[in-house]
Amino acid sequence: MTEQDTQVSTVDAEEVQRARQLAADAQRVVVKAGTNSLTDDESNLDRAKLDKLVDDIMDLRERGKEVLLVSSGAVGAGKGRVDQETDTVEASQALSTVGQSLLMASYTESFERYGQQVAQILLTEQDLENPERFTNFRNTVETLFEWGIVPIINENDAVATEELQIGDNDMISASIAVGVDVDLLVTLTDVGGVYTGNPKQDPDAELIEAVGTNYGTVQKLIDASTSAAFGGIQTKVEGARDASEHGIPAIIAKSTERDILKKIATAKPVGTLFVPINGESDE
DSSP: OOHHHHHHTOOOHHHHHHHHHHHHHOSEEEEEEOGGGTBOTTSOBOHHHHHHHHHHHHHHHHTTOEEEEEEOOHHHHHHTTOOSOOOSHHHHHHHHHHHHHHHHHHHHHHHGGGTOOEEEEEEOHHHHHSHHHHHHHHHHHHHHHHTTOEEEEEEOTTTOTTTOSTTHHHHHHHHHHHHTTOSEEEEEESSOSEESSOTTTOTTOOEEOEESTTHHHHHHHHHHHOOGGGTTHHHHHHHHHHHHHTTOOEEEEETTSTTHHHHHHTTOOOSEEEOOOSSOOOO
8 A cells, every 4th residue: 555545544433434424414415416427428318317316316305304406417418419519618508508408307307206396596606606696596595495395506508608617516516515504515426436546547546435634635646647537526526625624524426326315314435525624634
């Protein structure tokens, strides 16, 4: 084992267990699902993946928890429906408008299997940074929660030219978690956690089970292993770290793992857990 691997593993076991229990006890949860967790290899919206996500979310709802879903996938779903060149920002914006309607129609139909109502909210980072806009957003979310409705949030890609890039919803979900007093942030990915290397390229890469005061070492490993094939793991880690710095446990986990949210709600170890910290770090 390398010196870096040893440093990565040094998170106090009792702190990890306390954080897992905090996550299990969470009454208000943000769940973020990435594009690869919702689409197939041809960028078509994968209904089986979407239905599984809804099943997992409804497990939390049936436990009495409030759930806010931050869902990517609009551009990807649009690519699967429109046979056009997609190498410009304008094309991606247009694709998002096609895909977003398909995405919400699919969510509405899937949640209706449980008699669960949903609502769509499209945001940009500017909406979260502007105090008046954010207050309006928060009031809307609180009202939807009072009504027992699941808010489904996505970035407003049709107008967000600068923000139309990998990782935006990771940061948006973290900002929402902090801003609406959420108890837990769960980021679901096709990778399933943070590793000592890129697991898509390095067969020896090992899952990092917990991140706390070892964040600096973990960040160095991520910077060294990040590539286009590794997707937006950096922003997922940044978002989870941001939440943990505000006292909110965060988990990056595999979207395809069976009963993934149920496992979290019962304090089972899954993915990578970000332990709430108070500014302490090995940086």
